[in-house]
Amino acid sequence: MTAPPARQGIVTVCVFAQRLSATPRGARLARRLAGNQLEAWGIPYGSDVSERAAVIVAELAANAVTHGRVPGRDFELRLTLRPEGLRIEVTDTHTSPPRPAVRPVGALDEHGRGLVLVEALADHWEVLDQEPPAKTVRADITRVSGVHRTR
Numbered sequence: 001m002t003a004p005p006a007r008q009g010i011v012t013v014c015v016f017a018q019r020l021s022a023t024p025r026g027a028r029l030a031r032r033l034a035g036n037q038l039e040a041w042g043i044p045y046g047s048d049v050s051e052r053a054a055v056i057v058a059e060l061a062a063n064a065v066t067h068g069r070v071p072g073r074d075f076e077l078r079l080t081l082r083p084e085g086l087r088i089e090v091t092d093t094h095t096s097p098p099r100p101a102v103r104p105v106g107a108l109d110e111h112g113r114g115l116v117l118v119e120a121l122a123d124h125w126e127v128l129d130q131e132p133p134a135k136t137v138r139a140d141i142t143r144v145s146g147v148h149r150t151r
Contacts, residue, residue, distance in 0.1 A: 014041055014081040019074040020061075022092065027061035030077045034088070041081050049144050052121045053079075053086060056139045059117050060090035063137070067094070085123070085142035093134050 016037045020026035034057040035045060043049050057077065064075040073093040080087040118125050122139035130136055 011083055016079040017076060019076050022065045022073060022075050024062075024065060026075065027058070027065045030061040030075075030090075031058045034077065034079060037079055038086075043081075043086075043144070049086060049141055052141055053088060056088050056118055056121055056141075057090070059115070060088065060137050060139065063115075064090050064092035081144070085140055085144045088122075088139045088141070089136050091130060091134055091136040
């Protein structure tokens with residue numbers, strides 16, 4: 001005789017996805033949209049999670065429009081709120097996706113701190129190759145508590 005299947009609880013997953021123009025304006029809009037969506041999901045503006053997510057989105061979107069930009073192609077912002085935490089994904093359509101890495105930055109360097117910030121603020125991050133021509137940079141914030149999903 002087999003045992004009845006274990007009862008599983010309900011899992012709520014909230015997803016927001018938006019394609020944006022690969023321009024500085026699109027990168028700014030990505031950050032604003034992320035903040036608004038987190039607020040709608042019950043993550044207050046100015047909270048630790050909201051602030052960390054805003055910087056991560058800003059850096060990944062800036063990288064997508066600076067290093068992954070192909071004229072005429074957009075980038076995509078995807079936010080996923082799961083019981084494990086918040087996942088931020090930015091996908092660009094560069095034909096030869098470079099493998100971003102954290103590198104040492106000199107005190108007077110004007111660029112190169114974006115992924116250092118992502119490394120510091122995300123609990124985990126990685127780069128995924130997608131169907132060519134594309135790559136996704138994914139960052140997870142796992143310490144999300146007190147969230148009340150309203151939408």
